[in-house]
Amino acid sequence: MFDPNVIRKDFPILSKLINDKKLVYLDSGATSQKPSQVIEAESNFYQKFNANVHRGAHALGDEATQMLESARQSVARFIGGKEKEIIFVRNTTEAINLVAYSWGMDNLKSGDVVISTIMEHHGNMVPWQQVCKKTGAKLELIKIDSEGKLDQSYFKEKLKLKPKLVAFTHVSNTLGTINPVKEMTKLAHKAGALVLIDGAQAVPHMKVNVTEIECDFYVFSGHKMLGPMGIGVLWGRQEILEKMSPFITGGGMINEVFEDHATWAELPDKFEAGTPNVAGAVGLASAIEYLEKLGMENVRKHDMEIVGYTLDKLCKVRNLAVLGPKDADIRSGSVAFEYKGVHAHDVATILDSEGVAVRSGHHCTMPLHKSLGLSASIRASFNVYTTKSDIDSLVKAIGKVKQVFGK
Amino acid sequence: MDLYREEVMDHYEHPRNQGELVGDDVIYDHEVNASCGDSVQFYLRIVNGKIVEVKWTGVGCAITTASASKLSEYLQGQTLREIKDMSEEELAQKGIGFEVNPGRIKCLMLPIKVVKKILTHTSKI
Ligand SMILES: Cc1ncc(COP(=O)(O)O)c(C=O)c1O
Numbered sequence: 303m304f305d306p307n308v309i310r311k312d313f314p315i316l317s318k319l320i321n322d323k324k325l326v327y328l329d330s331g332a333t334s335q336k337p338s339q340v341i342e343a344e345s346n347f348y349q350k351f352n353a354n355v356h357r358g359a360h361a362l363g364d365e366a367t368q369m370l371e372s373a374r375q376s377v378a379r380f381i382g383g384k385e386k387e388i389i390f391v392r393n394t395t396e397a398i399n400l401v402a403y404s405w406g407m408d409n410l411k412s413g414d415v416v417i418s419t420i421m422e423h424h425g426n427m428v429p430w431q432q433v434c435k436k437t438g439a440k441l442e443l444i445k446i447d448s449e450g451k452l453d454q455s456y457f458k459e460k461l462k463l464k465p466k467l468v469a470f471t472h473v474s475n476t477l478g479t480i481n482p483v484k485e486m487t488k489l490a491h492k493a494g495a496l497v498l499i500d501g502a503q504a505v506p507h508m509k510v511n512v513t514e515i516e517c518d519f520y521v522f523s524g525h526k527m528l529g530p531m532g533i534g535v536l537w538g539r540q541e542i543l544e545k546m547s548p549f550i551t552g553g554g555m556i557n558e559v560f561e562d563h564a565t566w567a568e569l570p571d572k573f574e575a576g577t578p579n580v581a582g583a584v585g586l587a588s589a590i591e592y593l594e595k596l597g598m599e600n601v602r603k604h605d606m607e608i609v610g611y612t613l614d615k616l617c618k619v620r621n622l623a624v625l626g627p628k629d630a631d632i633r634s635g636s637v638a639f640e641y642k643g644v645h646a647h648d649v650a651t652i653l654d655s656e657g658v659a660v661r662s663g664h665h666c667t668m669p670l671h672k673s674l675g676l677s678a679s680i681r682a683s684f685n686v687y688t689t690k691s692d693i694d695s696l697v698k699a700i701g702k703v704k705q706v707f708g709k
Numbered sequence: 710m711d712l713y714r715e716e717v718m719d720h721y722e723h724p725r726n727q728g729e730l731v732g733d734d735v736i737y738d739h740e741v742n743a744s745c746g747d748s749v750q751f752y753l754r755i756v757n758g759k760i761v762e763v764k765w766t767g768v769g770c771a772i773t774t775a776s777a778s779k780l781s782e783y784l785q786g787q788t789l790r791e792i793k794d795m796s797e798e799e800l801a802q803k804g805i806g807f808e809v810n811p812g813r814i815k816c817l818m819l820p821i822k823v824v825k826k827i828l829t830h831t832s833k834i
Contacts, residue, residue: 645770647745647816651712654812663744671746677768678745706713707771 304600310687312337312592323657326695331475331636331683332661333525334506336589343588344530347581355580356554356571370580373587374570377535380590381520382511386569387543389536390578394502395425397521397536398469400549400573401498402429406467408547412438415465417495419444419452420673421474424666426500430469443669444470450477450626457486461493468495472504476667476681477626478609478633480504487517496542502526506685507605507634509598512537524582528685529589533582536573543569550575593686601686606630608684608693612637615697621709622700625679636683638665641700643709646678652706653680656699713771717807720775725782728764730754736831740823742773742815749777751823755833759788765820772809772816780804780820789834797821 310316313335318325327335347369353362355370371385378385391397406429410416416430420443427443434441442460445453452470461468468490473480487497498519504510506527512520519542524533538546548555548566555575557565566572593601610630616622621642627633641649650662661681664671671677682696703709730737730752739750749767753760763781767773783804784792792800800821809817828834 645745645747647770647772647813648713651772651810651813654810664746668746677747706718 304596304604304686306604306687306689309596310689312339313687314338314341316687320657320659321655326656326658326692326699328682328684328688328692328696329659329661330506330685330688331503331526331665331681333531334528334685335687336528336530336585337592339592340528340530340585340588344581344585347584352581354577366580369584370578373580373583376587376590377537380594381505381535381537382513383520383537384540387537387540389538389543389570389573390583391534391536391573392532392579393523393525393534394423394500394521395429397519397534398426398498398500399429400536401519401521401538402433404546404549404573405496405542406430406433407437410434410437410439410466414439415442415460415463416440417442417444417457417460417463417465417468417470417490419446419470421446421450421452421477421479421667421670422469422471423475423500423502424668425502426469426471426498427669439466446477446479446670446673449628450474450479451632452479452481452486454482454486458489461489461495464493465490465495467498469498469500471500471502472510473501473507473634474626474667474670475503475636475683476638476665476670476679478636478638479626480508480632480634483515483517487515491516503635506593506601508602518542524586524589527586527589528592530582530585533579533586535586540569543573548572548575552576554578596686602634604686605634605684608688608690609633609635609637611690612682612684612693612696615693619697619700621704625674636681638679638681640676640679641703641709644703644707646680648707649680649700649703652702653696653699656695656702658696658699660696712807712809712813714807717771717775720778721771724774724778726763726765726778726785729766730762730764734833736827736833738823738827738830739767740819740826742769742819744815745770747773747816747819749773749819749823751777751781751820751827753784753789753824753827755789755831758790758834760784760786760792765823769819770816772813773819775807776805776817777820779806780824784824789828789831792824793828793834797825800824 646662754762
């Protein structure tokens with residue numbers, strides 16, 4: 303049985319008091335909380351297995367290496383890729399920069415087109431702006447329709463430009479929209495483009511299988527899916543990764559080094575220069591195990607229920623305008639809104655005084671906010687431990703805004 | 710809510726000295742709060758190194774608005790030298806006079822940043 307009230311017991315931080323009130327944590331989209339299992343797995347690594355990996359012939363080093371590779375296996379199983387296609391990085395942002403600078407700098411040239419979308423997190427927009435600036439390629443952004451979904455006919459129109467790459471998010475961190483990744487990937491491939499999908503807001507909430515999506519790169523962060531900070535994943539198709547140059551060079555990623563040049567190690571080592579975050583990878587594997595035990599179908603069902611409940615409640619509050627689609631079937635993870643006449647930061651401060659933690663600002667989607675005519679919004683975001691009672695607390699705290707601002 | 714006490718709300722709802730100034734004796738600049746995109750612009754009319762008139766424009770939250778409003782009242786009559794010699798914290802203490810929790814310091818300090826920025830490129834001191 304999936305019961306968020308039972309699940310909560312695994313998350314020590316959720317019993318913390320904020321301003322003498324029970325913490326109502328509705329900022330899981332920024333980073334999720336971590337269950338004791340994950341915290342213990344990471345600390346257990348340092349207590350019993352800590353040694354550097356892929357070096358020195360001693361037993362402890364072998365154990366540490368074994369744990370890193372076993373974490374890689376867990377990730378591969380979880381998203382349906384091969385082990386050597388799993389590259390450990392720090393986070394989503396680093397994964398995208400790796401592709402942008404390695405694949406992008408080698409394959410893009412003046413006149414080429416890269417397609418992204420207006421709903422991207424800055425992490426999947428700024429690296430492409432930078433690489434386009436350096437290579438002379440042109441960045442085209444797909445617009446959204448009035449509901450907050452990607453405008454598919456605009457996308458098809460832009461595909462006629464024969465882009466080299468299409469990079470878009472699986473789930474929008476601001477609108478909550480789930481994009482039709484499989485269909486879009488098929489269309490992009492037909493136009494001759496490679497496809498990179500930003501899964502930062504999808505992997506925590508739903509079953510993702512990269513082989514079924516048939517994309518070329520899929521990236522996500524451990525810290526948004528109950529795992530530790532500082533560990534993230536780039537999955538890339540083997541034949542593409544093999545042709546790519548390394549992004550960061552140095553120790554751990556070489557085959558042979560001569561005085562004036564070097565040759566590269568095989569996958570995945572080629573992309574993992576320097577000492578990796580082994581404890582983070584071990585923690586991530588533990589988070590995956592935790593999610594697998596809950597069952598990703600159940601996780602998604604709960605996600606949809608909470609999103610639906612929040613939409614229902616917030617749509618009834620006067621002066622509130624919810625961003626994104628009104629249908630929980632095509633949303634995941636969060637609900638962002640505007641409080642008419644009161645600045646998002648002021649709303650968030652008032653909510654905070656009631657113990658309700660939400661995000662306010664542009665959530666790293668400035669161009670999207672601008673296109674919606676907003677400078678900032680308030681976002682409530684969820685994870686497996688979010689209860690309907692958390693949402694009730696949110697709605698109650700929103701009532702306080704009127705008391706203070708009279709609006 | 711302590712933060713949104715009467716004085717702050719009064720300056721938010723009735724901001725003082727809003728508008729623009731033009732003329733050779735006016736120095737101005739603007740600054741943005743990167744966390745929400747809010748921007749504030751300050752205009753200072755300077756006569757013999759003294760601020761004789763202050764106006765400001767911008768969109769902001771209650772904190773930024775009240776802070777800009779209070780600061781605009783304080784600056785009137787000060788010399789540029791006095792303002793330049795103060796640290797940002799000192800200027801906030803004297804010119805704004807209310808405090809916020811750490812998450813809102815950027816909102817509070819935005820008007821201070823603008824004024825300090827103006828002082829980096831003026832020759833009217
Ligand atoms: C959709 C999306 N992409 C990318 C990121 C960046 O993730 P990270 O900060 O872990 O690199 C986020 C996180 O806020 C996100 O929501």
